[in-house]
Structures are given as C-alpha cells and as structure tokens.
Amino acid sequence: MQITVMSGKGGTGKTTIATNMALSLQGVQFIDADVEEPNSAIFLRPELSEEEKIVWRNIPEIDHDKCNRCRECIDFCEYNALAVLGEKLYVYPELCGSCGGCKIICPEDAISDKKRQVGKINWGKINARDDCDSMEFWQGEMTIGEASAVPLIEELKKEINEERTVIIDAPPGASCSVIESAVNSDFILLVTEPTPFGLHDLKIAVELAEKLDIPYGVIINRSDPEGDEIIEDYCQDKHIKILLKIPFSRKIAVLYSRGKPFVKEMKEWREKFVDLMADIEGITA
Amino acid sequence: MMKIAITAENQGSTDVVRVDPRFGRSSYFVIFNRDDESIEFIKNQGSDTSHGAGVQAVQTLVDKDIEVLITGRVGPKAFRGLQEAGIDIYLTDDNTIKNALTAFENDELTKSGGPTGGKHPGRK
Structure with missing residues (x-):
C-alpha cells in the first residue's frame, strides 16, 4: 500500500498528518519527498546512516573545438539554457532541464554529458515505540538553486519497499514535483484547512488527483465546527469523502511548536489513524 | 558603429514610450544606431517564456551586435551573459x-x- 499525503496549499499540515499517521501504524516506510524543505525528520527523529546517496543529472558540456556555433541546440532548447555569447556557446546549468536533446541534435557531435548534483538521499531507522517494529525512513534534500525536484524524487522513489505501508510526504502545490511524488500511489490523502485559501488550493489538488486517476479523500486540519462548512459544502457537492478532522487545538499547536508528534502525547489519536488506514484499505480494495 | 539597446514598455514615439524596468521580460527592445541615428523597435520574443527569459534576451542583443544596454535592472544569469558578451549595462529608472x-x-x-x-x- 502506497499513500501520498498531498495538499495544494503549503502549511496546511501534510507533514503533521503524514508523521502522526506513520507513528500510529505498523510496518511503515516513510518517504519525505518534500525535497525543498524535508522537515519530517524534526518530528520523526530518525537515526540516519552515515552513508548518503548523491543524485546527479546530466547537463551539456561543449567541445569548443568542434562547436561551430550553428545554433541548432539553442533553437531546440525549451529551457533557454544555451546561448552564443561572443565566440562561445555558453551553458546555463541552472536553467537546463536535462532532457539531453541538445546532445542528440548537435550536427558536429560537440556536446557530451557532464554531471551536476541535484541533491542527496539520506535514510535511517526510527524506533519510536516498543510495541512497533522500527520504521524505515528516507528523505531527499535538493541542492539549493536547482530548478527541478523531479529527478531527485524519481531516485528517492526507487527506494520504495512494497512490503511495507509506504507513506509519502509530498511537496506542496500541484506541479511536476507533486505529480512525481504521487504517481503510482494507491491512495492520495488531501490535507486542507477550513479557510478560503485551503479550499481554493484543495480544488486544484482534487483536479490533480482526478487527472492521476488515483482514489483520494480529504483530511481537514485545524478543523473548527463553526468553520468547516466551507470545505464540507464543497466535498458534499463533489461527493468527496472527508476521512478525518484534526481539531484546531492549542494542545496540538504547542506540541507542534516543540517538534513533537501529537500521537505521542495524545495516544487516543493512534486509534483514529488506525481507523483511517482501515478506511483507506476499504476504499482501495 | 555603435548600437544601444533600451528596454521599452511598448512601441511608439521615444519621447512618450517609457523604459521597461525589466530586462529579460521587457516587452520591447529599442535599438538605437549611433552612426545613422536610426531607431528600431523589436518585440522581445522571450517576454513570456517560462524559463530563461534573461538568457534569451541576451542572445537577442548579441545577435543585433549591441554594445550598450540601458534598462532598469538585470538579474544574475542575464548579467553573466551580458558580461560574457561584452555588453555594457547602464541603469535608469522611470524615464522615457x-x-x-x-x-x-x-x-x-x-x-x-x-x-x-x-x-x-x-x-x-
């Protein structure tokens, strides 16, 4: 079972839900795919192995003796990563999308591959509870200034262990990196909050889940009986199931601010996440 | 021969049209040829590209043999390119x-x- 925790809006509680859910279940593999700001480790406190895996992508390297500045590569490049300035073909690695097209198209065979670091992958184990087997933890961390997280998330997802309950903490938004995180999942948990911002971005996330053709359900975080209507009305209208509500509670907020998963202090919540998992299994069965 | 490029908000008379403060996403470039004092407006093809507008704009200027650029601001990637191409940059704000x-x-x-x-x- 592979579950991706997603939300249109940032700061709605993806990491809160993903980590607390992970700590409530048995046999979990946690994947932090929010590679621009991987911070689930703050809650999960894994023991990371000393080893790490560096992830590379290819960018063009120009053989200036062979290049006759014909510009076929420049015309081809959708990323505007190449330019002839003065007498030289110039590469902008941070703009390059690593599609490899320039190398193929070059009539002079003047372009070869050069490696550039996209980010790194770390892993470790979490022994959070005596009554649980240890959780497998993986996270990607993108190199500052990189344009796309996709190659790194692609590599990270190669580590998925299908024997386990895989929980993927996706980046916010609805762009390529989110799609890469969610693709091939069995279920998408859409986290939202009862505000106009939450609703607006939830609609975008729903559209994405529909396009990916993956079953999904909604979790309302910072739920408030007097405010949830905004999300409830939309979900009712679209026949979307609201699977769980996490209350807007001072206690949860205080624990969050200390980097503590709330299921550790409020053990009754573990049951709710176990039930949530049963619901998801029911929907996907 | 010396050609100067100025980023422009639109096309028209040079005492009305204002300098576009953006370089890569400028709407137009005005090319002023100092030798014959001719003026040409060219549309910036890269103004709404999703990636690398600055680099594309540098390429446009290089292809037009520009030696001097007058604009409002220049980002780091475009700056590197302009420097590589030997184009001098002069800054102005809020001007025709x-x-x-x-x-x-x-x-x-x-x-x-x-x-x-x-x-x-x-x-x-």
Whole structure:
C-alpha cells in the first residue's frame, strides 16, 4: 500500500498528518519527498546512516573545438539554457532541464554529458515505540538553486519497499514535483484547512488527483465546527469523502511548536489513524 | 558603429514610450544606431517564456551586435551573459526612451558592475 499525503496549499499540515499517521501504524516506510524543505525528520527523529546517496543529472558540456556555433541546440532548447555569447556557446546549468536533446541534435557531435548534483538521499531507522517494529525512513534534500525536484524524487522513489505501508510526504502545490511524488500511489490523502485559501488550493489538488486517476479523500486540519462548512459544502457537492478532522487545538499547536508528534502525547489519536488506514484499505480494495 | 539597446514598455514615439524596468521580460527592445541615428523597435520574443527569459534576451542583443544596454535592472544569469558578451549595462529608472538616451549621452547614467540587488539580494 502506497499513500501520498498531498495538499495544494503549503502549511496546511501534510507533514503533521503524514508523521502522526506513520507513528500510529505498523510496518511503515516513510518517504519525505518534500525535497525543498524535508522537515519530517524534526518530528520523526530518525537515526540516519552515515552513508548518503548523491543524485546527479546530466547537463551539456561543449567541445569548443568542434562547436561551430550553428545554433541548432539553442533553437531546440525549451529551457533557454544555451546561448552564443561572443565566440562561445555558453551553458546555463541552472536553467537546463536535462532532457539531453541538445546532445542528440548537435550536427558536429560537440556536446557530451557532464554531471551536476541535484541533491542527496539520506535514510535511517526510527524506533519510536516498543510495541512497533522500527520504521524505515528516507528523505531527499535538493541542492539549493536547482530548478527541478523531479529527478531527485524519481531516485528517492526507487527506494520504495512494497512490503511495507509506504507513506509519502509530498511537496506542496500541484506541479511536476507533486505529480512525481504521487504517481503510482494507491491512495492520495488531501490535507486542507477550513479557510478560503485551503479550499481554493484543495480544488486544484482534487483536479490533480482526478487527472492521476488515483482514489483520494480529504483530511481537514485545524478543523473548527463553526468553520468547516466551507470545505464540507464543497466535498458534499463533489461527493468527496472527508476521512478525518484534526481539531484546531492549542494542545496540538504547542506540541507542534516543540517538534513533537501529537500521537505521542495524545495516544487516543493512534486509534483514529488506525481507523483511517482501515478506511483507506476499504476504499482501495 | 555603435548600437544601444533600451528596454521599452511598448512601441511608439521615444519621447512618450517609457523604459521597461525589466530586462529579460521587457516587452520591447529599442535599438538605437549611433552612426545613422536610426531607431528600431523589436518585440522581445522571450517576454513570456517560462524559463530563461534573461538568457534569451541576451542572445537577442548579441545577435543585433549591441554594445550598450540601458534598462532598469538585470538579474544574475542575464548579467553573466551580458558580461560574457561584452555588453555594457547602464541603469535608469522611470524615464522615457528619449530622456534615457540623452542621459546616457551626457554621461549621467550609472554603469552597472553587478546584478541588480548585488550578490546577496536579501542583504542590505
């Protein structure tokens, strides 16, 4: 079972839900795919192995003796990563999308591959509870200034262990990196909050889940009986199931601010996440 | 021969049209040829590209044999390209094309020595 925790809006509680859910279940593999700001480790406190895996992508390297500045590569490049300035073909690695097209198209065979670091992958184990087997933890961390997280998330997802309950903490938004995180999942948990911002971005996330053709359900975080209507009305209208509500509670907020998963202090919540998992299994069965 | 490029908000008379403060996403470039004092407006094809507008704009200027650029601000990637291509950058703010050109001729514009905002955009 592979579950991706997603939300249109940032700061709605993806990491809160993903980590607390992970700590409530048995046999979990946690994947932090929010590679621009991987911070689930703050809650999960894994023991990371000393080893790490560096992830590379290819960018063009120009053989200036062979290049006759014909510009076929420049015309081809959708990323505007190449330019002839003065007498030289110039590469902008941070703009390059690593599609490899320039190398193929070059009539002079003047372009070869050069490696550039996209980010790194770390892993470790979490022994959070005596009554649980240890959780497998993986996270990607993108190199500052990189344009796309996709190659790194692609590599990270190669580590998925299908024997386990895989929980993927996706980046916010609805762009390529989110799609890469969610693709091939069995279920998408859409986290939202009862505000106009939450609703607006939830609609975008729903559209994405529909396009990916993956079953999904909604979790309302910072739920408030007097405010949830905004999300409830939309979900009712679209026949979307609201699977769980996490209350807007001072206690949860205080624990969050200390980097503590709330299921550790409020053990009754573990049951709710176990039930949530049963619901998801029911929907996907 | 010396050709000057100025970023422009639209096409029209140089004493009405204003300098576009953006370089890569400028709407037009005005090319002023100092030798024959001719003026040409060209549309910036890269103004709404999703990636690398600055680099594309540099390429446009290089292809037009521009030696001097007058604009509002230049980002780090475009700056690198302009430097590589040997194009001098002069900055102006809130000016018509004509006034900017006059100010340049009178040596009143600041020559830019780095990307606008400096190497550490977040620092004062």
